[in-house]
Amino acid sequence: MKPVYYKLQSTDGKARLGELFTNHGSFPTPMFMPVGTAATVKSLAPEDLHAMGAKIILSNAYHLYMRPGHKLVEEMGGLHKFMNWDRAILTDSGGFQVMSLADLRKVTEEGVQFSSHLDGSKHFISPEISMEIQRSLGSDIVMCFDECLKHPATREEVQKSMELTSRWERRCRAVKLKEHQGLFGILQGGMYPELRAAHWEMIKDIDFEGWAIGGLSVGEPPAMMYEILDTAVPLLPQDKVRYLMGVGTPEDLVEGVARGVDIFDCVMPTRNARNGTLFTSFGKVHIKNAKFAKDPGPLDPECSCAACTNYSRSYLRHLYVSNEILGARLNTLHNLHFYINLMRQMREAIQEKRFDEFRQAFYKKRQENEETS
Numbered sequence: 001m002k003p004v005y006y007k008l009q010s011t012d013g014k015a016r017l018g019e020l021f022t023n024h025g026s027f028p029t030p031m032f033m034p035v036g037t038a039a040t041v042k043s044l045a046p047e048d049l050h051a052m053g054a055k056i057i058l059s060n061a062y063h064l065y066m067r068p069g070h071k072l073v074e075e076m077g078g079l080h081k082f083m084n085w086d087r088a089i090l091t092d093s094g095g096f097q098v099m100s101l102a103d104l105r106k107v108t109e110e111g112v113q114f115s116s117h118l119d120g121s122k123h124f125i126s127p128e129i130s131m132e133i134q135r136s137l138g139s140d141i142v143m144c145f146d147e148c149l150k151h152p153a154t155r156e157e158v159q160k161s162m163e164l165t166s167r168w169e170r171r172c173r174a175v176k177l178k179e180h181q182g183l184f185g186i187l188q189g190g191m192y193p194e195l196r197a198a199h200w201e202m203i204k205d206i207d208f209e210g211w212a213i214g215g216l217s218v219g220e221p222p223a224m225m226y227e228i229l230d231t232a233v234p235l236l237p238q239d240k241v242r243y244l245m246g247v248g249t250p251e252d253l254v255e256g257v258a259r260g261v262d263i264f265d266c267v268m269p270t271r272n273a274r275n276g277t278l279f280t281s282f283g284k285v286h287i288k289n290a291k292f293a294k295d296p297g298p299l300d301p302e303c304s305c306a307a308c309t310n311y312s313r314s315y316l317r318h319l320y321v322s323n324e325i326l327g328a329r330l331n332t333l334h335n336l337h338f339y340i341n342l343m344r345q346m347r348e349a350i351q352e353k354r355f356d357e358f359r360q361a362f363y364k365k366r367q368e369n370e371e372t373s
Contacts, residue, residue, distance in 0.1 A: 004141055004182025004209040006241040006262070012355040014233070014260040017347055020056075020210075020241050022088040022140040023180035024080065027055030029241065029262040030346055032253065032339045033090060035270060038063045039073070039083040042270055043329040044336070046085045052305070052337045053344065055087050056140075058265045061133045062094030065125075066118055070136040078138030090141035090184075090265075093130045095214075096148045096246065107147060109164070127168040131175035139181065143212065144172040146186045151219035158190035159198075166202040173206050182209030184243060190215055191224055193231040200235040211236045212243040217252075217266070226255050233260045250279055250342055254362055257346050258355070269339050273331035276320045279338045282369040285313075287331070292317040305337035306330065 006029075008018045018029045034041045034049060036057045041049060049057065059079060064070055076082045079089055098105055098112050105114035111126030125133075130145035146165040149158060165188050173183060185208035189196035213232050216225050225247070236242050244261045247253075253264055269279065278285045280300035285292075287299075295313040303309075307316065307330040319327030349358035 002182060002209050003180050006210065006239065008238060010351060012350045012353050013258070015257050015346070015350045015355045016242075016260055016262060017350040018241070018262060020088075020263070022056075022182070024086060024088045024140055025055065027088065028347055030253075030257045030343050030350075031055060031263050032343050033058045033263060033265040034336050034339075035265055035267045036083070036085075037267075038067070039079060041332070041336070042274065043325070043332045046083065048333060049085075049336075050087075052333070053340050054336070056090060056263075057085065057087075058090045058092060059083075059137070059139065060094065060097060061091045061130060061137065061143075062097040062125075064091075064137060065094065065133045066116055066123075070133040074136040074138065080138065088141070089137075089139040091134045091137055091139035091143065092245075093134065093143040093145040094125060095130075095143075095146045098125065107164075109167070111145075112147075127171040128175055131172055131177065135175075135177050135181065138178060141210065142177055142181050142183045144169045144183065144186050144208075146188060146214055148188070148215055148218065149190060151191060153190055155190075155192055155195070158188075158192055158195055162188040162190075162195060162199045163202070166199065169203055169206060173208070184208055184210040184212050186212045186214040186245070187232055187235070188215045189228075189232070191220055191228060193228065196228065196232045197235060200232075204235075208240070210241040210243060212245050213261075214245050216244065217246045217248050222249075222252065222255075225252070226259070229256065229259045229261070250339070250362075253339070253342060254346070254359055257350075258359060269335035270332050273335040274328045276331065278331055279335050281338075281365065283366045287313065287317050287320050289317075299334060300338070303334065303338060303341070305334045307334040 004022050006020050010017045019026050033056050034054050037060045073082050101114050105112050113124045127145040134142040145168050147161045149161050169185055189199040241262045243263045244256050248266050276288045281302040292313040298308045300308050349355045
């Protein structure tokens, strides 16, 4: 048996219910991964993540390579021990972060030369070096090193990039990882359905433990992303887990699951929490708004998180406008609890063969709130 593997349990339309197995436990899918970029989910402790039902988190190879260094993490016993997290970890290869350094990088066949966002020092990451970094970190799921383009990009640019990514993915697969680690391939092709299909033909023979869809949520409108998912998801094998990288809003999660995606990650719930934008069962709440100053009610009456059960909207607004650390913590607890619970609700709906009904109710409640607010 491979170190990381997936079992499909049932379907409802294209939506899938399954289980992903790793050396640090298994977890049900669909699942959302909180982002702990630098070996921490900002403002939360691992105990908080345990309590809300998080089974896997994402950390970033680029940021941990830059600080404190992957060799130091390995010396400290690996990423799990370093951050006291006993469940699964997926590490992003750093390709997306290197893309964001557009003015500070140079891409060649061998890899990417770039300047540190911290101090301007020069660095080089190749597929082999990315694998070495992630091997040292000891994550359960390792991502291939790929080139991720921003939107918009021309067809020629996307084709050249995906061909380079294909060669890089084969180089990644040739590197020996630790025995407990599984390697995921990444399907690219930009916003061109025919290039998504072409890229799959280039890489489908590589025996990855799972598959990711990359190159989305990079500036395109949601309708375009959903159109690409309609093309890309059916290309991927039924017996491997499907991961949509860097996505997204609650609506994106529902639409992704409806199209057969199994796992997601995004900084949106944590970043928006720190900026005072909270996700609820009836839509977004901007807690800084003056109308909440004297509101004694809970943020979301349907939510059982610590913020909603113990504090008022008035208090949460006070913490935010006062720039108190507790505000960021409570907001983050709520947003991640909401995301984790949304995934649980979708799993239940798939199991009970009522996912389409759930999807319609999800949008109806948001529409009703927009009409009355």
